[in-house]
Amino acid sequence: MNAATAPVSPAPVWDVINGFTSYWALSAALDLGVFDALAEEADAGTGLDAAQLAAAIGAAGPGPVTVLAETLVALDLLTAVEDRFHLTPAAERFLVSTAPASMAALVRHSPGPPNAWPGLADTVRTGAPEPTVTADLIELYPALVRATGPTQAGVAKAVAAELERRGWWPEQPTVVDLGCGSGAWLTGLLQSRPNGQVIAVDLPNVLPIAEQAATDIGMRDQVIAVAGDYLDVTLPVAAADVVVLAHVLRAEPTDRAQQLLARAVELAGADGVVVVVDYTRPDPVRNGIGEDGGGAEDRSAVYGAARHELLLSLTMLASTAGLGVTVADLRSWAEAAGAELVDSFEPVPRQHVRLIRSRTPEATS
Template identity: 40%
Template structure:
């Protein structure tokens, strides 16, 4: 007996699911449900789409686990009521079907699921709403993937025109990364006895630098970002209460002068994966040279797993995205990073896995305060306190 073709359908459905989600975001469908459940008629009116089409999109989102749908409870008013029946004698076809009626069922009432409530509202604290469009990289690169793999590079690389893609990506990724970065910052003790310096290379909207400055109220920061993208870093700093402690420098992290031996933390947030291996190794060495004794290198990324498995879907597909859209080599492995860090004189420290597939690797410059004053970091995977403390959670 051949196996079921369901896995192939699932892959095709991935395309459909993605575009259904994009449509829902474009229509503001999640916002329409943010203040409570609506029946199909009210939802249709809120998103400006006729009831049949809006209902079908909502049903698809239910199937995808982003909305819930339950039959209306008689006597309970939810959102709008169905529009009154048009005046005049019933037609040959019988009375009009009540709004929102699916064949054979009662009227459905739609509600936001927990994932949508937490991640898909545009102004949510950890919103991924903008990231949905940006995360696959420029969409037009995907249909040419076979040719890209043969040729060794896409027809246009993101880094050829950083101002076209990175500003939107940087803004889109910041809300989620801010929570991750704050959780990591809580794990690292703020140094005492001097004003701490936090350096963020390829800062984007600076979720990492600003989270550290939020956690370490006496620290100052230095964010480096490309001239084509640096307005995003400046915008983010201006909007943040800790932003007046962040110096923003326009330039390449390969060339900008860094404070030799002056930083307590250097962050490489999602930048190594797009660099060719020799450039990535050099960048780790630059970051290491900027650390003072006892200082910590923080690398947040999606390292390629040693063994592919469904459990490693996120990081494996992220690596493929890098190949499809940039001149990078499709991500590095954790062992590569530790090799580069050791080569630069650092000692590997704890590793955290804040979100599915995402790994935060640390390495420390030997020396600094005695272990009594500051516990020596131990290598190995460490649980990270909740990325979202209960008080911030909608769940």
């Protein structure tokens, strides 16, 4: 049978259906403590068989544990050697609850309010999530921002090193963190500049988390906390060396996102830099030509390569007024504000950083 007459496979449909099952397999494993139990045996290198794993997590017997563990092997989250299960390097680094870069809490909270997803069709139809979904998201924010902390801390430290390499990181910087969330960015930056100062802005129910993060590293005095809407609050500084917009633009409607970037550019002034960290959707195309002027593309391949970013944009759509953000948006908004996107880099896999600076002679010389 040649390719032209080969039967169409239902695999893409099954992959999506099984994605739901995969998520709940991981969630159940975290709730049961599967990864933590295997981490306790990691030094010995012997792993655990199903009966031992069942005993370690308090399960009634090895049968159901076997099914779950084998599924986790199929998902590349565990490995199996004969009848024993072991952590993969990714699971050891990101799913053990005590690991510095643990994403265990993020797995639970990143999808947003659970009731957002059954109502996604109505959200697409009407253009906005139900008010109850938005209210649930506001209530979820404290747990969600805490969960992002371990991942974002590593990105912040890498960005500080990059700013220093470029000569854009003074010894006593003033930083404005608009939407400071967990405080991972302000602490990550302050640790490389303990004489710096951060103005941390977020909602009243989120801001104490960032304040506690600064307290935990002994730098609470370097942080000025400002509660409120980052578009409207009055700030105690007129200019900053670095303005951080970490994972906030994609959660805003287009007009507010553009206004927020404009405010960041204004704060950065002629010599500062705006650091944008976000999961950007692919740029649009016009008449078959890429937004950046490049040639015609295979858009299926473009969207396939951006699967992670598109799914996270859909997560925003399900529970916020945001539609995600593209690099073309950032370029356009920066230009409208008298600035330009000067570079992009990926300090940690799947964490994209864009640097925006003023077009004034002082910043481009």
